[in-house]
Amino acid sequence: MTSTAHTSATAPTQHLDVDGNRYAYRRFGATGSTPMVCLQHFTGTLDNWDPAIIDELAKDREVILFENAGIGGSSGAVPTSIDGMTQHALRFVDALGLPKLHILGFSLGGFLAQNMAIARPDLIDRMVISGSAPEGGEGAGMDRPELVAIYVDATMPMSKKLKHLFFPATSAGQAAADAFVARLGMRTADIDPPAGPDVAPAQLSAMIAWANWKGDVAGKLARIPHRVLVTNGDNDTMIPTKNSFVLAAGLPNATLIVYPNSGHGAIYQYASTYVAHVREFLQQV
Structure with a gap:
């Protein structure tokens, strides 16, 4: 197993041209084992991945941070359906020539992970789905008024939005939020463009349609x-926790971990514990 010297703070942004779209991505870490493709949350860019998670996972394997169409440094229109986002992700991994991969899908990224696994079961080895929901999951559209008010507030800095949305309003939760925001600031060069004004409406439309699906949830899982x-x-409070229980009950080969006193950003609040759980899961025989 060999490793690059790059980290979340230094890995160069690369681009891959496929069928008229240009996808931005970062790829670094230890080679020689199955790489992990990381699929980001609502309006998230390459710079929103937590170094405390990604850099640690990169010690064991390559991590590939993928930016879907129309987000950050990727070209094209933002898809207004999860199927559309899924097709872009599959075109990207096919163009990279990956014969097998793991997926880490956070929030919206977990929606894509499920559809990718169904569309291309032989491509996927294992998946980590965090803060997410099945298609038809209650509240998975994230369109409740109290959430939308934060999304559309142009006066609120992104760091403050993340603290409100991802972390509990406890002293421990807000301390974890401050630490997380500080870690995101570790990258000082080759900064990814922030999500543009078209991103949130398109992604919300896709997430609402996903949540409102009336099909056979158990059958799909x-x-x-x-x-x-x-x-x-x-x-x-963003994608209600009950959805994780539905995922764990419906997926035939799932393990569920729920972190205490935390919300949507539990993976950041418990970063070192989360990494240990993910690493153990990926290394199981």
Whole structure:
């Protein structure tokens, strides 16, 4: 196993041209084992991945941070459906020539992970789905008025939005939020463009349609035989925690971990513990 010297703070942004779209991505870490493709949350860019998670996971394997169409440094229009986002992700990994991969799907990224596993089961080895929901999941559209008011507030800095949305209003939660925001500031060069004004409406439209799906939730989840680690905080106010229980119950080969006194950003609040859980899951025989 060999490793690059790059980290979240230094890995260069690369671009891959596929079928008229230019996808931005960063790829670094230890080679020689199955790489992990990381699929980001609502309006998140390459710079929103937590170094405390990504850099640690990169010690064991390559991590590939992918930016879907129309986000940050990627070209094209932002898809208004999860299927559209899924197709872009599959074109990207096919163009990279990856024969097998793991997926870490956070929030919206977890929606894509499920569809990718169904569309291309032989491509996926294992998946980590955090802070997410099945198609048809209650509240998974994130369109409640109290949330939308924060999304559209142009006067609120992104750091403050993340603190409000991802962390509990406890002293421990806000201390974890401050530490997380500080870690995001470690990258000082080759900064990714922030999500533009078209991103949130398009992604919300896709997420609302996903949540409002009236199909067979259990039947769809049963079509995903892969090993899956499902995680969340015990009080996720963005994508309600109950959805993680539905995922764990419906996926045939799932493990569920719920972190205490935390919300949507539990993976950041418990970064070192989360990494240990993910690493153990990926290394299981």
